[in-house]
Amino acid sequence: MDLNVLLSNRLAGYLGQDAHGHPTFRYADSWRQTPGAYPLSLALPLTENSAPAATLSAVLWGLLPDNEALLQRWASRFQVSSRNPVALLSHVGEDCAGAVQFVRRERLAAVLAGEDDRQEALSLHEVAQRLQRIRVDQIAARQPDDVGQFSLAGAQPKIALMQRDDGGWAIPAGRIPTTHILKPPSGDYDGFVENEVFCLRLASQLGMSAASTEMICMEDAQAIAVTRFDRVRTAQGWQRVHQEDFCQALGVMPHIKYQNQGGPGPADLARVLWEHSSKPRADVERLLQALQFNYLIGGTDAHAKNYSLLIGAQGNVRLAPLYDISSALPYAHLQQRKIKMAMKIGSHYRWWDVRLADWEATADGMTLDPQKALSGLFDMATQLPGIARALLAELQAEGMRHPVLERLVDGISASCQRCLRQFEQSAT
Structure with a gap:
């Protein structure tokens, strides 16, 4: 089974399998010679003639859902193995x-020529139905007779759609990309939609680069609508922008995304940025700021797959906007003294145990100035409660009034006060 690999609507390489079923990949010579060519992954340099199977597997699995049940359902629908990423991506x-x-050989000419470019409009009722269904059955994100196809990484239920100029929704096909990701509420956490919208807007109001989100309601369905930062509108229409998460860039399988399971930590992510970013110091400092923000808001799921890189022409690499941020603080059943961070801060995973010395050690491991890191943490802890309270009033005025938001703001204020007390104690 051979698949053509397109990047920016151009043939960039070939994906296949060897005699043992291991994935193989090689770049097309024409892509290597293209001005502004960039790699499929930082773990798969353009200069390499072949890719190690383990590294390539990590890159491919990083494009697929982190949900075994969904992969099994896909495998059954397409009559392929759920452990074969090449076969899954062919569908x-x-x-x-x-x-x-990833385009099959028989479809390549049609896709490159735009012959399959089309949009299948969905009514609000149809979108609402899909959002309701994927809460209990993720395979319902796509129907057997849908045009186009998509794969979204991660474990949460979600669907990818294109938002039309009239504000309606559609399923695109061919060269036309999806533009938004819609995520329904989590069954485990009340107010999850409001929580994530609040946290991402809070990051933006603090001056951090974060994905644009809003809460949408269609009939009885509710969802977070995330504008994809790997899509851009041009005079020629919507275009794809390349990105990958840090697990892919490091050749780490997605099931070990958490550091305590052997996955990457802050120093590993920083090393990638120091080696590849077009503005390494600025991006490493942004990464540290993101870690501190997640700490202060109780964002415990900020693992290596929830940080990404934008990869542009001629090796231009930057840290991507923040996404998939939510707080554990509003949920009483998640005991604050026991919750753990996705990445170790200094010597600790437990959120409650992190101290200023741990931030100094983390900054040092990221090749940053520890004292400057503490200064940034102090400033953020000082500013965040007021910004959060103002954002709450703003969202309530927009009609977002879920009680989780009050608990979230109170939790953030208490977290920041606890952090500031550490500074007071260190000064005495």
């Missing part, structure tokens, strides 16, 4: 994270 790989498309 769902024409719209993935970033600029990559």
Whole structure:
């Protein structure tokens, strides 16, 4: 089984399998010679003639859902193995994270020529039905007779759609990309939609780069609508922008995304940025700021797959906007003294145990100035409660009044006060 790999609507390489079923990949010579060519992954340099199977597997699995039940359902629908990423991508790989498309040989000419470019409009009722269904059955995100195909990484239920100029929704096909990700509420956490919208807007109001989100309601369905930062509108229409998460960039399988399971930590992510970013110091400092923000808001799921890189022409690499941020603080059943961070801060995973010395050690491990890191943490802890309270009033005025928001703001204020007390104690 051979798949053509497209980047920015151009043939960039070939994906296949060896005699043992291991994935293989090689870049097309024409892509290597293209001005502004960029790699499929930082773990798969353009200069390499072949990719190690383990590294390539990590890159491919990073494009697929982190949900075994969904993979099994896909395997049954498409009559392939759920453990074969090449086979799965042959059915769902024409719209993935970033600029990559995996296209079967018989479809290549039609896709490149735009012959399959189309949009299948969905009524609000149809979108609402899909959002309701995927809460209990993720495979319902796509129907057997849908045009186009997509794959979204991660464990949460979600669907990828294109928002039309009239504000309606559609399923695109061919070269036309999806533009938004819609995520329904989590069954485990009341107010999850409001929580994530609040946290991402809070990051933006603090001056951090974060994905644009809003809460949408259609009939009885509610969802977070996330504008994809790996899509851009041009005079020629919507275009894909390449990206990958840090697990992919490091060749780490997605099931070990948490540091305490052997996954990457802050120093590993910083090393990637120091080696590859077009503005390394600025991006490493942004990464540290993101870690501190997640700490202060109780964002415990900020693992390596929830940080990404934007990869542009001629090796231009930058830290991507923040996404998938939510807080554990509003939920009383998640005991604050026991919750753990996705990445270790200094010597600790437990959120409650993190001290100023741990931030100094983390900054040092990221090759940053520890004292400057503490100064940034102090400033953020000082500013955050007031900004959060103002944002709460703003969202309530917009009609978002879930009680989780009051608990969230109170939790953030208490977290910041606890952090500031550490500064007071260190000064005495």
